[in-house]
Amino acid sequence: MTSKTAKARSGRSSSSGVADRGAWFLVLPALIPILILSVGPLLYGTALAFTDAQSGRTTPTQWIGLLNFQDLLHDTLFWDSFRIGLLWAVGVSVPQFLLALGLALLLNQNLRFRWLARALAIIPWAMPEVVVGIMWRLVYHPDAGILNETVRDLGLGDGRDWLTGLATALPAVILVGIWAGMPQTTVALLAGLQNTPHELHEAAALDGAGAWRRFRTVTWPAIKPVALAITALNFIWNFNSFALVYVLTSGGPGGRTRLPMLFAYEQAFRYGQFGYAAAMGCVMVAVISVMLAFYLVGRLKGAEDQ
Amino acid sequence: MTIRTSRPARAGQYLALLCYLVFLAFPFLWLVSTAFKPPRELGSLHPTWIPQNPTLDNFRQASDEQPLLEAALNSLLAALSAALIAVVIATPMAYVMARHRNKLSAAATGWVVISQAFPFVLVIIPLFLILKNFHLINSLVGLIMVYVVWSLPFALWMLVGYVRAVPPELEEAAAVDGASRLRTLVSVTAPLLAPGIVATALFAFITAWNEFFFALVLLKTPSLQTLPVVLTHFLGAEGVADLGPLAAAAFLATLPSLVVFAVIQKRITGGMMAGAVKA
Numbered sequence: 087m088t089s090k091t092a093k094a095r096s097g098r099s100s101s102s103g104v105a106d107r108g109a110w111f112l113v114l115p116a117l118i119p120i121l122i123l124s125v126g127p128l129l130y131g132t133a134l135a136f137t138d139a140q141s142g143r144t145t146p147t148q149w150i151g152l153l154n155f156q157d158l159l160h161d162t163l164f165w166d167s168f169r170i171g172l173l174w175a176v177g178v179s180v181p182q183f184l185l186a187l188g189l190a191l192l193l194n195q196n197l198r199f200r201w202l203a204r205a206l207a208i209i210p211w212a213m214p215e216v217v218v219g220i221m222w223r224l225v226y227h228p229d230a231g232i233l234n235e236t237v238r239d240l241g242l243g244d245g246r247d248w249l250t251g252l253a254t255a256l257p258a259v260i261l262v263g264i265w266a267g268m269p270q271t272t273v274a275l276l277a278g279l280q281n282t283p284h285e286l287h288e289a290a291a292l293d294g295a296g297a298w299r300r301f302r303t304v305t306w307p308a309i310k311p312v313a314l315a316i317t318a319l320n321f322i323w324n325f326n327s328f329a330l331v332y333v334l335t336s337g338g339p340g341g342r343t344r345l346p347m348l349f350a351y352e353q354a355f356r357y358g359q360f361g362y363a364a365a366m367g368c369v370m371v372a373v374i375s376v377m378l379a380f381y382l383v384g385r386l387k388g389a390e391d392q
Numbered sequence: 393m394t395i396r397t398s399r400p401a402r403a404g405q406y407l408a409l410l411c412y413l414v415f416l417a418f419p420f421l422w423l424v425s426t427a428f429k430p431p432r433e434l435g436s437l438h439p440t441w442i443p444q445n446p447t448l449d450n451f452r453q454a455s456d457e458q459p460l461l462e463a464a465l466n467s468l469l470a471a472l473s474a475a476l477i478a479v480v481i482a483t484p485m486a487y488v489m490a491r492h493r494n495k496l497s498a499a500a501t502g503w504v505v506i507s508q509a510f511p512f513v514l515v516i517i518p519l520f521l522i523l524k525n526f527h528l529i530n531s532l533v534g535l536i537m538v539y540v541v542w543s544l545p546f547a548l549w550m551l552v553g554y555v556r557a558v559p560p561e562l563e564e565a566a567a568v569d570g571a572s573r574l575r576t577l578v579s580v581t582a583p584l585l586a587p588g589i590v591a592t593a594l595f596a597f598i599t600a601w602n603e604f605f606f607a608l609v610l611l612k613t614p615s616l617q618t619l620p621v622v623l624t625h626f627l628g629a630e631g632v633a634d635l636g637p638l639a640a641a642a643f644l645a646t647l648p649s650l651v652v653f654a655v656i657q658k659r660i661t662g663g664m665m666a667g668a669v670k671a
Contacts, residue, residue, distance in 0.1 A: 112487060123519065192412070
């Protein structure tokens, strides 16, 4: 889609043809892989959703129209998994934002040991997701885990098997999700805070505004764009997340933590239902886009009204 | 800070900071502690924070049980190649995106943003089929190609920010002095961009080193698998994981990322924001 529009534009642009050809030469090495391995697969994947493609089948793949989507509509397992995915994405993104905001506000203060917090915040960010999952399995381990040991020390009972309990599995993995994504959110919010005009803070303080009022009237408006963007991104990333939960519970117990990505992965690569799994992907994109559009439009309107 | 904070408020702030420090640090400390514990302590019902009889046996046992070294070499090869190729092809494109405001740049920026929202399911099946056609399934070359494209959005994002930070006037001055376009890019722009390019490459390296999903789907032969995939083999059937070697291997797999990240942290956070503010 880009080549035609860019050429049409170059005809009108003031830059000379030579410079423009130079620009193409610079862009092509990245553009070709992007088209073949990113844009192409996305379109191809969308098309697959309307076929009966299966892995390892000898008969040719056929167009089946909306049949996959009709099947999906009645697939209660998929909708269960979708509901869990939403619970997980909201359950991770919201506390993550609040905790990260708190930490960013602290790091923006002139406190000692700030460097230590910054250094420690690297750990969740740099770690492979698989290792994060393994690490928390050690924390949650029913016998050798530190969590149960602490519970026993505090005299709160014998502890439990957090990751295999029907009631505790989802909250337990959500906590891991919050931990793993906190650094990025904190760093983004901290950068927003450091762009807040300091004079406004002082003026508000002189006028006798308390800490909460200063936050509401000075800090929040300044960091709101960053906050909106990072929450929206977190929500998408979390909804599409895979490795953490794959390692922690593989979707168990009884599908209580089976995120949509895990479900689609099983359909595609365990049962070979490529077309059906692609249809799931399409539904995920569609629902998430609509939700995000509502969220962003609602927030932007709210900003205008104020 | 001219706004005075009262003493109780300060104390509250330190208490809150302490809670954050504990929350951020304790799982990792527990991982390290578990990695150095002998089996007897791991089986104990009252595990301790500090191993009573620290041992290196877990590390030895881990590399006996799984081909860790081989996996680490696969990871290293994939991550290094992906990072190098990514910056080599992304830097010229980022330059065009930063300096020329045309529809191509706009489309590329749009792709960078949209690609963040790609659900991998929608991409992985077609990628699997495409790579299969080229006989690149179960091959590190195929995986590297995927990693390159997959790290491009972030690399472009960062690099565009770094290019914008180089004043165009410098390039114009060089042009006035009679330097050719290529000469200007090589001897004026490139040196100024170098630190940013290195940081971007290192970040791409970490991303590929840590990646799991594509490696899980695309590599089936055990001798080709990367470190994160091999680590999951330790988990085995539900709940019977051998904790000591598992922790030891996980700890080893994390070290390279932690070290590299510590080196580039400042640049990454700075670059991310530079790209964000000016995009």
